[in-house]
Amino acid sequence: MSGGRYSALALLRGALGGQQHWGRAWRSPEPAPSYDVVIIGGGGHGLATAYYLAKVHGIRRVAVVERSWIGGGNTGRNTTIVRSNYRQPQLQRMLDHSLKLWESLSDELNYNVMFSPRGALFLGHSDADMTRLAERGDALVAQGIDAELMDRAAVAKLIPLLDMSPDVHWPVQGGLMQWRGGTARHDAVAWGFARAADRLGVDIIENCEVTGYVRDGERVTGVTTTRGTIAASKVAICVAGNSGHVAGLAGLRLPIESHTLQAYVTEAVKPMIDTVIMSQSLHCYISQSDKGGIVAGGDPDFFPSYAQRGQPLRLEDAIAQALALVPALSRLRMVRCWAGVTDMSFDGSPIIGDTPMDGLYLNGGWCYGGFKATPGSGWLYAHHLATGKPHDLAAPFDLARFAEGRTIDEAGVGPMPQHR
């Protein structure tokens, strides 16, 4: 038994015995010879897919195979920001569905994912920025998504530590706030989905790298792994960052290039920034974790890379931008920086659904925005795997859109990920 239900009462009861009764949160099973669905990739998206397959669709003969340990890839290498205030309506609808799942996720999983809707604010630095933000706000409200345009005084009041001097290079004129946005605890998301999926019978198989596919003619009927061959009615790729490599094992070429994105965290301090601050003119995003560290990030490295480390130059840029906005941060020490490998798709939007091969499915291309989509991505992918058809919200994000000229280009830069 994996530790029973988590509750205040269980914690209190455990106190009498020195909290020694807690079991492992999920099993560590040997791979079975066959499953209904094998999900490649034990990150948040793969685990969420497994959970919703079991929970919503009753498909419990599911394995999640992970090359390393679960949540050790991009799920643990982001800035934990959750929001749905995108530009394109297809992305707005899909990500707001995800945001609604975030709102009840801790109860759903019986695991505290520490979702904290503390507000996510885009700063506007010029008249043009403010016009653009006002337009986006109107578009969001028309989709039923919350957005509030804030003037300079309101932003100054909300974030007293922002540099509001009029003569700085990037003066703050106002902002666009999504109050329902915020942050969550990234590891807890992976662990929560893993534990909940395990309890529904899903096998989570760590340290198991997929090395190829088993085929019957043109159909994919399983995977070969470092822990043996596993047969599956459906094989679901869910390895954003490494989609090119894993799809490449089947001979597929995707509209995706892998790039590196860095972020960093400072020492923990008392609450000083209680909302998420973002600037799309600067490409900088800052928030404070519940532990107190200031988490911030900036631009990707602008060239293809599978290295989970970034250039010092880009890190310096990200730090300079954060200091320009919140000068008080200059007194903090950076304690850690990291980089994730991002699946940069050629229109900036994810790919969810069929591949040209029967029995093989793809969920990837999340660029640098995958964390916020974790529960929604799993929900939509599970729907596709269970029913064989895309969910309405996922239908625009099929792989065929590139050949058919239906790209969903949030940044409007075409197939050039280094300009995104």
Add this chain to the structure above:
Amino acid sequence: MLLIACPHCGPRAQEEFSYERTTDSVVTTEAAPDAAMTALFTRENPRGVAEEIWRHTYGCRGWMVFRRDRISHAISDIRPLGPEPLA
């Protein structure tokens, strides 16, 4: 930070260079629609060595081809790229 040997300028800082695309993703005006589509929208994206077109943007502005490892970032070969079509 890498020091990259520009075939025209010699060793220069990485920040002067910018990535363009892979050599197999150049779209020519003569390409058939299917081939153009493949070149434009699909990539091998190898977890290993790739042949890429880079530019010494903040230097001589010349184009060049790198053979570059996408895990270690080691560049094993650099050759200048002229106006003649890629082999």
